[in-house]
Amino acid sequence: MKYLFILFLFMFSIQLTAQSDAENLKKIxxxxxxxxxxxxxxxHLSNQIGSRLSGSFGAERAVEYTKEELEKLGLDKVWLQPVMVPKWVRGLPEFAYIETLPGKTTQVNICALGGSVETPNGGVRAQVIEVQGIEELKALPKDKVKGKIVFxxxxxxxxxxxTFEAYGGCADQRYSGAYEAGKLGAVGVIVRSLNLRLDDFPHTGSMTYGDLPVSQRIPSAAISTNHAELLSTMVALDPSTNFFFKQNCKQLADVESYNVIGEITGSEFPDEYIVVGGHLDSWDLGDGSHDDGAGVVQSMDVLRLLKESGIQPKRSIRVVLFMNEENGLRGGNKYAEVAKTKGENHIFALESDSGGFTPRGFSFDCSDAVFNKVLGWxxxxxxxxxxxxxxxxxGADIGPLKSDTTVLAGxxxxxxxxxxxxxxxxxxxxxxxxxxxELGAATMASLVYLFDTYGIKAEMANDTFKN
Amino acid sequence: MKYLFILFLFMFSIQLTAQSDAENLKKIxxxxxxxxxxxxxxxHLSNQIGSRLSGSFGAERAVEYTKEELEKLGLDKVWLQPVMVPKWVRGLPEFAYIETLPGKTTQVNICALGGSVETPNGGVRAQVIEVQGIEELKALPKDKVKGKIVFxxxxxxxxxxxTFEAYGGCADQRYSGAYEAGKLGAVGVIVRSLNLRLDDFPHTGSMTYGDLPVSQRIPSAAISTNHAELLSTMVALDPSTNFFFKQNCKQLADVESYNVIGEITGSEFPDEYIVVGGHLDSWDLGDGSHDDGAGVVQSMDVLRLLKESGIQPKRSIRVVLFMNEENGLRGGNKYAEVAKTKGENHIFALESDSGGFTPRGFSFDCSDAVFNKVLGWxxxxxxxxxxxxxxxxxGADIGPLKSDTTVLAGxxxxxxxxxxxxxxxxxxxxxxxxxxxELGAATMASLVYLFDTYGIKAEMANDTFKN
Incomplete structure (x- = not known):
């Protein structure tokens, strides 16, 4: 009878906990x-500040604005974490055309890839060789590529x-295209925009020259999907078709910027840290509302939602607005480096960097034991x-925090x-x-709440990390 | 040993079936x-034809266009099913303003509700009484409402x-608002648009006068959410605030229109019918791309996707493009009436009428036994x-097919x-x-494929229908 009573109490307390979790999620x-x-x-971030490429005035204003807004939330600490970031500027708008017929040109929409060198003053004009990805380029003899623009x-x-899987399947042509084509003596690279639609927008993104000597670094740009289709048709009709493009972008010296950090200090385990974040920098073409303005404001709202819902975290919850995810990851690396230096125990980090669309769930980089615990929620x-x-x-920014004792999620x-x-x-x-x-912000806050409430210590002792 | 062999064969065949289902879904x-x-x-439907209110030229062209397109698919039958539909016309654009200060007016965005009467030639001008829904209106004494515009x-x-639940929670003020206010002697009705955003678009929709005598039928219009907020503020500041509106809509005599139907006749059970559909009519303000152009083209594509994926249906699959869902449901009623007259055995009907957004799944109006079978898929x-x-x-259009032997789904x-x-x-x-x-069309085609492949006879014998 006594045991039955204890069992009853035990079940009642489980019931209560589950009920209060459900209630807290509902509040959030x-x-x-x-x-x-x-x-x-x-x-504000999109319409008043606009694009926020690392080292730009927009990035600087975004640091100030988000710091001020976090300070209004009554958190326990708000601070800036200095970090040196690369500064690349697009310069004058790019210009490009296809020489469709002798003496006749059709202008097309391109944009320089982030990190690309500029073209010579007179632009680059050359015959086009079209390839379906990096592997197809590598299989070509050097004399087929030399002096050409690789498309x-x-x-x-x-x-x-x-769609991220589809992106992963061809992003290498944007990232390494100029590196591979430069090695073969090409004079320029044009990349089909990584866009599943047919439309008129060129899509920029990061690229590398790896260890190429400066003499082999060739200008590289993205072309809109509509114009990629047009260029492909023209080259199929006449393989001697010429393409011209001019761009004025430059890599300048590194400048100082900041990660913006706010913290609610934990009431029971202040030395266990939970991070929620997105990246404050964006590319320069739009205003970066989805990439990653959304992740920034959702992460900021996670801390506010916990407070507003009357939840007092046991662990220290930090919002980290990372600088320079797009073209350097310096912010993410800096945050992890400082955390390591200080010996801070990060038990969980969550990033939102996949757009502000209806949330469907999370992916977890963690042990099976932790994952099974999460499935219980x-x-x-x-x-x-x-x-x-x-x-x-x-997420890219929280990736450097990876360790045997930190659960990562996106x-x-x-x-x-x-x-x-x-x-x-x-x-x-x-x-x-x-x-x-808003549903995304609530979904993130709910998961942070659960990790804060239940921790992960026991699971970590049970298992080693696998991904 | 022999039994083991039979068991093996049996399990192998289950395995094969599941594999081929998975493969067929992948193809689709x-x-x-x-x-x-x-x-x-x-x-074509949206940009070339445009809005398709019942009885309009757009609706007529949409009937012709979709019939022609279905005929190109090489179905076994394509035909038009005549149905008389109401014809309501908006007439000249509506005009409305709030008398914000003596001698000063602020124009606001309204649209007549579908089925509303017009205002007198000089419009309606009256003091406003604001209520939060039908129940609040009913609780008011008649002299508080008489001669006023109910907001x-x-x-x-x-x-x-x-969000459909949120819609359900206040759609009655749009549908029955004029009926209830008319009974109390009001002279007009303005309804906050059923929109979760704050913006400048008024949202129309159906309404009823029920059994009210013509003398009590008052004009009724929707106001944009931004202007609903403004009106509410003005009325709070000064309860004697006047509102003016004029609209020129009219209910004309019924006209003949059509449901558009295409069929792939079943190879094994041609007398068992599966219907997939959406409604061809739309409201007159936009071009009805989400409501319900999306459902129309997805339903059409279900039959094409089955054919293209090399699936020969055992049962007869019909696409039905219903006319007049928005303001009468005449098409849905007609289809069910003819099916009943002919004694056609409809085993399953699926409607898409919730917009062309990323599909998340289905809701089922069926017995527990059928639902459990579906969960197995x-x-x-x-x-x-x-x-x-x-x-x-x-879905509204397939609702009239409801019976003990027809599974309905949305x-x-x-x-x-x-x-x-x-x-x-x-x-x-x-x-x-x-x-x-496209994901929506594939999701519908996949469910139709499964109902066609497995039927529902045994489950129907096991259980009676509950919802």
């Missing part, structure tokens, strides 16, 4: 949807449901149609529209839906 | 995403995750991130953005994403 979601701040912050035209694979998310809990990657929003806007001039505020953004 | 999804027709059809301003509840949809399988409503896309566009001038082609639309 309701608060975000009726009283969220993420959309208002995003409006990488491998499209994203449309029948993959996760899945039902709590069912009322909010959050169903995706899988092992996988997390928010996974619906991915269908992301590459319509990614790194292009149409990544603007109007492309973000308020409710979708 | 790949086909839709790489070679789908839905987006091209929607472009229904109950907003959609923002913290409901399913859920894993097949996991690669496509289709996770929502719940009992619930289906496609459930992500609902967050739907009411941004619903029945408003911004429900246009650019608001639809190609991949999201």
């Amino acid at each position: 979601y309701s608060n975000s949807l009726t009283n969220g701040k993420s959309y208002e912050w995003l409006s 990488f035209n491998l499209p994203m694979q449309a029948d993959l449901i996760n 899945k039902d709590l998310f069912k009322p909010y149609l959050i169903h995706y809990f899988e092992k996988g990657g997390s 928010l996974r929003p619906d991915s269908q529209r992301y590459f319509d806007y990614h790194h292009a001039a149409n990544d603007t505020f109007d492309a973000v839906n308020k409710r979708e953004l | 999804y790949s086909n839709s995403l790489t070679n789908g027709k839905s987006y091209e059809w929607l472009s 229904f301003n109950l907003p959609m509840q923002a913290d409901l995750i399913n 859920k894993d097949l949809f996991k690669p496509y991130l289709i996770h929502y399988f719940e009992k619930g409503g289906s 496609l459930r896309p992500d609902s967050q953005r739907y009411f941004d566009y619903h029945h408003a001038a911004n429900d246009t082609f650019d608001a639809v994403n190609k991949r999201e639309l």
